[in-house]
Amino acid sequence: MRYKFNEIMGFFDKIFSGNSSEEKEESAIVWQALVNEDQLNTIVDASNEKAQAIFKHSTRCGISRMVLSQFEKSFKAETEIDMYMLDLLQHRDISSAIASKFGVHHESPQLLIIKDGEVVRTASHGDINSVDLLAF
Secondary structure (H helix, E strand, O other), X not given: OOOOHHHHHHHHHHHHHOOOOOOOOXXXXXXXXXXXXXXXXXXXXXXXXXXXXXXXXXXOOHHXXXXXXXXXXXXXXXXXXXXXXXXXXXOHXXXXXXXXXXXXXXXXOXXXXXXXXXXXXXXXXXHHHHOOHHHO
């Protein structure tokens, strides 16, 4: 049986990159990029009105990518939490500032829920998907 080069490469792409010809589902989450430390003060201030969430994600980590994908799939659109995404590879300094400001140990992936200026829930790895965001 003969295969075309593109068919073979497409097969390898599906296996090794998780890409397929199907379009990926659009996330219901409206992510705000966390790109500077000043945003932490904004998050604290906004947490007095409604809960804020920070998802710390390592873009090179397969586990982090898997957890993020599962989290996005299970996200309920009616959740009224501002969602921030921190790319750890680009902004490790902000992760350190988060650890210092909120007194939490750095983990990746990690989800923090902030309410009234305090971290009220933190979870990492597989525990992230057990967090009931609607409770906040």
